[in-house]
Amino acid sequence: xxxxxxxxxxxxGTCPVSAMTRLLGSRWTMQIIHHLRQPRRYCxxxxxxxxxxxxxxxxxLRFLERQGLIARREDPEHARHVExxxxxxGRELLPILDALAAWAQKWLLR
Amino acid sequence: xxxxxxxxxxxxGTCPVSAMTRLLGSRWTMQIIHHLRQPRRYCxxxxxxxxxxxxxxxxxLRFLERQGLIARREDPEHARHVExxxxxxGRELLPILDALAAWAQKWLLR
DNA sequence: CGCATGTGCTATATTTTGTATAGTAACCGC
DNA sequence: GCGGTTACTATACAAAATATAGCACATGCG
Numbered sequence: 001x002x003x004x005x006x007x008x009x010x011x012x013g014t015c016p017v018s019a020m021t022r023l024l025g026s027r028w029t030m031q032i033i034h035h036l037r038q039p040r041r042y043c044x045x046x047x048x049x050x051x052x053x054x055x056x057x058x059x060x061l062r063f064l065e066r067q068g069l070i071a072r073r074e075d076p077e078h079a080r081h082v083e084x085x086x087x088x089x090g091r092e093l094l095p096i097l098d099a100l101a102a103w104a105q106k107w108l109l110r
Numbered sequence: 111x112x113x114x115x116x117x118x119x120x121x122x123g124t125c126p127v128s129a130m131t132r133l134l135g136s137r138w139t140m141q142i143i144h145h146l147r148q149p150r151r152y153c154x155x156x157x158x159x160x161x162x163x164x165x166x167x168x169x170x171l172r173f174l175e176r177q178g179l180i181a182r183r184e185d186p187e188h189a190r191h192v193e194x195x196x197x198x199x200g201r202e203l204l205p206i207l208d209a210l211a212a213w214a215q216k217w218l219l220r
Numbered sequence: 221c222g223c224a225t226g227t228g229c230t231a232t233a234t235t236t237t238g239t240a241t242a243g244t245a246a247c248c249g250c
Numbered sequence: 251g252c253g254g255t256t257a258c259t260a261t262a263c264a265a266a267a268t269a270t271a272g273c274a275c276a277t278g279c280g
Contacts, residue, residue, distance in 0.1 A: 017144045020214035104130035
């Protein structure tokens with residue numbers, strides 16, 4: 001009775017909600033973006049995000065980089081100095097994140 | 111060098127971003143809320159959400175109910191008629207979801 | 221009435237994802 | 251040149267999601 005338009009196998013689909021979920025719907029993603037309001041180094045960011053483990057953390061960073069939300073910058077002088085920062089695409093999520101945080105503040109805490 | 115305030119084991123913490131992530135940061139959650147703009151029956155909603163499997167789907171519904179974002183209503187006359195709908199708490203997420211969808215539309219599709 | 225089809229789930233097994241823990245090479249300061 | 255920090259990777263394990271099947275009740279239809 002309820003017919004639904006099903007896109008092919010998986011791909012990106014055409015539904016922005018599910019597209020967005022694939023990006024933000026895994027653990028730590030939002031936290032990472034939230035704490036990247038200013039450029040941060042790997043360990044620094046790791047500490048800010050909290051109890052994330054390095055395997056997942058690195059994986060998430062790589063994924064967000066591939067998706068164009070963050071950029072990884074190596075200092076060519078001092079090799080082991082790496083900074084992560086938001087791209088314009090990632091930065092546009094911040095006000096939305098703030099709205100979500102406000103919602104959480106209202107309903108979840110206090 | 112970078113000290114972080116660590117709350118106890120897990121609990122709710124005091125960071126709204128991580129509180130929000132625990133609620134919305136698992137698969138299907140956003141889709142479910144998105145498709146509950148009007149009250150929906152189980153199967154109907156399942157079809158709308160897409161390729162979700164019933165185990166996860168039911169689990170997610172129960173979780174969202176426990177968290178107060180959705181309500182489950184059984185028709186007492188016709189037992190097997192169940193409807194799910196958003197609570198005020200859940201409904202307040204819709205504009206934020208729309209903003210996320212608009213972001214996805216801009217950057218992910220087209 | 222009796223059988224097909226739909227609804228709202230649950231059970232079981234498997235795969236996928238996330239985690240804990242350890243380790244490592246490069247650099248940095250002293 | 252030794253100890254600590256940085257930016258990771260490897261391996262083994264646990265938790266979460268999935269596929270698939272099934273099931274009791276309900277409704278519709280001839």
